Amino acid sequence: MQPERIPLIEFKNVSKHYDSHAAVSELNLTIYRGEFFVLVGGSGSGKSTTLRMINALTEPTDGNVYFNGRRIKDYDIRPLRHRIGYVLQQIALFPTMTVAQNIELMPDILGWGKAERKARINELLELVGLPPAQYRRRYPHELSGGEQQRVGILRAIAAKPDILLMDEPFSALDPLARASLQETVSLIHKKLGTTIVFVTHDMGEALKLACRIGVMQHGRLLQVATPQDIQNHPADDYVRSLFSAAQTNDNAASVIAAFTQLDETEKAEVRAALALGITRDA
Template identity: 65%
Template sequence: MSENIIEFKQVTKYFSDKAAVCGLDLPIRRGELFVLVGASGSGKSTTLKMINALVAPDEGDVYFDGRRIKDYDIRALRHRIGYVLQQIALFPAMTVRQNIELMPDILGWRKSERRSRAESLLEMVGLPPAEYLGRYPHELSGGEQQRVGILRAIAARPAVLLMDEAFSALDPLSRTALQDILLDIHRQNETTIVFVTHNMHEALRLGDRIGVMRNGALVQNGRPSEIQNRPADDFVRAMFEQEQATPEQVLAAFERLNPQAREVVRRRINQAV
């Protein structure tokens, strides 16, 4: 079995004669949490979508588990890949249980197996099954919906989980809570995760490795410490200087609040998550 579960080999993708991704060579290792970071239009989301064949390369090949993606039955391939978007997109007429059990049901799991899986996943992210299994999406906060969206994507134990700006619409404290949950999920399940973000602080917090993209090209690829301590150029260096609060800064700001203000923040967090 190859160390790499995904490989891009000289991959280029054009939109209206402009290269959204250009000459990309990128291996993604089995079981790692790999983060693609870059500004809007850098090519990171297009790269992600080529993994589950939502976008096809114009040049080069993308490989999944040693085989070219274009040689797969696409429906069968997507059954092995979970996908989480910024827009949560839970099915509104389905309960939390039905949303989570959707892919296991499609794959023919027994009812008892589906129920057990849904309950264990909800417990893992701090949502009591007795309270949440029968709820509908409109009865959940934004943070709760995003948790259920992640659970739906991993319910059938996919080989790869793709996440496209999954936390960018959340407030900083809710975002930090979801990052912690994702790290726990990764540790417990050892699922390969490819995570797209424009936030370098988020990339540094989550990634086993980070790929920095700019104008369709991979500018730098390495471990977080390598990217932070030895940025490849001024563009990468500038990404660390953006005015974005780190989780530590958010928590420090919370500690400076008076008790009344802290209680207001707690109420807002409870509403969000």
């Protein structure tokens, strides 16, 4: 998909210091409307700090972040946050509220009518494969982890925000739920055209989801490129090393995928062969 090249978020010479430590250094980055932008990097590389400067949870020490051409610090924070969806790793659904009540929270705050809210809840639940008749009235504890995170995403996009920020949203899920949620968020991006900024430490996940990837290390942006360009022309050895790790994960995933395609006899043969190998090596 070719994103429209209208800037939505701009970082201009942005740094964030904690005492003498630089969490983010001299960041220059433009994220375009409709884009699925993925920030990838190791722990402590400055990804969350960068994300939190978009919704004004963190204020830059130097430089400015712009939202729709205007400095974030010149906005009223509450209405600004209403236009920004935010999803974190730990699911923060309200336990005493139903799925429907959780989803309609922001539309309700913004004064949407009841019929409009109900239509939105149904549309969103259907979009992510949770039949409304079955799920509207359930409570969070009656959902799997993956389903809870689906509802968390729906809550974040319910009031049609200008941008959706996601900070390692699938890191706590098992590999199957994670793959399924990746499909869901791709679908949301395609169907609703939401601008997404997604943080992950997993290059495989970045390659799968992104229009463009930004690689961070030690608070600096090392490279910004499409998944294809970044794979073909990694800026340095560090970026290259992130791919070899992703490659290994992909191989493991393709072995599992191939195995699940086998019939029971073939599976038994593979199991026997692997066990034999282990016996021989031991």
